[in-house]
Amino acid sequence: MTRYLLVSRSAEYENRLRRLLGARLQTVPGEYLAFGTTEVVGQVQDDPAVALLGPLLSFDESRSIAAALREKNAGLGIIVVREQRSDLEDWVDAMDIQAVLSPEATDTTTLDLVERLDAWLVTAGRAQPYSGDAIASGVEEASTLTFVELAADDDATDGEDALDAEVADESSAVEAWVLPPMDPAVRSEVITVAAPKGGQGKTTMAVNLAVGLAEVAPNSVVIVDADLQFGDVANVLDLQPTRDLADFVRAADDEVQIKTQLVRHSDDFFVVPAPLSPEFADDIDAASLGRLIDQLAKMFRYVIVDTTPGLGEHTITALEHATDGVFVSSLTVASLRALRTEFQLLTELGLIPRNRHIVLNNVEKNTGLIPADATAIIGAEADVVVPRSQGVLLAANAGAPLIHHDPRDSAAKAVRALVQRVDPAAVPTRRRIHRKARQDEPE
Template sequence: MNAPFLLVGRSVEFELRLRELLGARLSTVPGAFVTFGADAVAEQVEGSPKAVLLGPVLNFDETHALAETLTERHPGLAVVVVREQRSDLEDWVDELRLHAVVSPLASDDELKEVLGGVARWLVTNELAAADDFRPVRHSVDATSAFEEYIAEVEPETAPETEPESGARAEDDGELESSADTEGDSIGVDGVDASESIEEPEPAAPEWEFPPLDAARPTEAIAVVAPKGGQGKTTIAINLAAGLAKAAPNSVVLVDADLQFGDITAALDLAPEGTIVDATSEVAADELILKTTLTHHKGDFFVVASAPSPELGDRIAPQALGRLIEQLRGIFRYVVIDTTPGLGEHSLVVLEHVTDAVFVSNLGVPALRALRTELELLRTLGLLPVNRRVVVNQTEKNAGLTVKDAEQIIGAPVDVDVPRSTAVLLASNKGVPLLDDDPRDPAARALRALVTRIAPEAADTRTRRRR
């Protein structure tokens, strides 16, 4: 589903508020792109948004250029300016083709009122379909109050006040806007509020969450590397895919690389919910948490990475630990792809897991870094009892052998994964290597890692005759 609302602004705080309100209905373009011009912003827009919010912290020229460029590329696009009540607001409304103006200090109810009115106006004027604003499965906003407002608000509750400053949008059938005092939202006229957006019955998923076996403890497995570029994400993906063959729909893969997680890109997924939603306070409810998950056709689930490094950094370490414990109450296996190094979030992950897979390539700097990492975790008392060491991307002419790696690390190597072009090909296809080319040597090594953790996942297929 394309997000119907687009935000272009420079306030992280307002973006977080709006994301809490709209969830998957919101896409954003960071304000940094505004510096390079309106065309640069337009190139970042995905899909066909129905309404764009411009601001806060955009000047008149930037807002004018963005409104002109975006409405030219997306005919019928509603334009909402996010701006405090100021003396020049009337000039903005007179010179720009605006549909509404709202203050960044407006309350959540006022934001709902304005955006709900914009949504109804777009549907009433056949500039958008009702389906564009309906909640989506696997999205935390499926239970938000936003769609309830659209569906339940009565015509008389829509604001009918005129702007004190006389500021109005151009009267050519577009929505009119009104401005109140600072901190208030801008009202919306010209909308038939009686025409609510009806919500469809959610389609029954083809999968279900299997009940946990009380006799078998759940396992949480962290995939850890001291440096980036070691193939940690590839191993996490294939570990989840391999475990799912033994426990279908009982495996969840968490992208806890909070700044640059790319699991959804490597699996060609379009998630509606992210780890930002999964670690929010409302996701403490298990039913809501389940709506933030994305189901993969390989019979496992994914908690997608944060939409931006800024949002990822805002996730509290304690919230990440709580998420792991929640998921262990739902799934047989929880696989966590961590941020490289031993930052605060990675340390919290290691506090809440039963197993860890440590990954390094065959380079001396990476191997020494891994040794240091293991020693530090042992000193902190955070080294899991169940741990495996994987040397990735090995090759014969590297100048080092696996035995050499063991001496440098100071620990035995459990699995060495040979370098293979099949890994890159599978990633470019958006498919786990275990599914794309199971006979590749790298795939066989990864399958060996899976069976070390879950012996029941051993491949029992009979060999083909020569």
């Protein structure tokens, strides 16, 4: 019989709690949320005394799960596992929870908080005593106190652990996300997407790279829209950001502030939007953009930078910091010659990224040029050839990434090949396609 429940998208945190709580813990992967809160609650066995929600659950997800679990078991104790604490009051205003626990809290603090809440629930008559392992003692007078009052006097949250476990007496309508920790053994990759001219499909490539890489590294991918004048990553993804690149470069040295400003897409990646208005571009200097890219590379496995067409100072800065360069051109003489000139200049400057990917986009027959002609003009063979497809426009108008909107589309398959050049593990799966189809079904 299980005593505790964890709903989380973090396999690492799940493994850690299993080690601490053993057979007393049941886990429900957050991926079940793709099918609704009812599906999550339907996976819950027995009647757990304490539920931990997070990390990597949004405010709305946490609130809906908490409400559904409480409807099933009114006496349930709920702990939200999340990193940010600045908006704690908002979370508790809208949610009946007993405590907030940092995912970085020590094992001692985590176990102590869970077992003290369990003991209080038993003493207060909200849960039955556990017939297995002993429950923490020392709460004889808990029935006369709220858990907030009880824990406020607890030494477990003193000293170095004071920020690890926080007792909630209020709650938040602002989404908070906890990023998976970066493994020191895994290097971050900065992928700069560039084009010599506008209208080549650069943003489409950048967005779909983010989507595809997020399939194998969920919540570990961020796309930076550094097309300063008219960047439209947010528009392509149907997002309505309130913060933009100018806000991020001002906070380039503050990881906590960056986390609070990130915009999260439902496909498990984050977005740093372009300036909301072209005049704000003047507030962003190239050096500040470089510092932001460096900071993001410490936080994310993949940093994708969509750039301004041409070789302005901001694009050059993005290429200076890149491990991979994706260069996009249409199959026209003017664009190909411009790309050749761009390569020549970057070679002279020593700025060709060590991993270079050339993409020919919107390729169609009977235009007087074939990919072999592009090789002759550029002086290098194209790595990915993307055929012209109506699916690209349909996906953009739907505010959906191409590789998920119609995975069988010829252009989507070609773009998938680009994603796999960066990470060969990013293969399409039935689960991902099925999830997207369910989301698109009419209600």
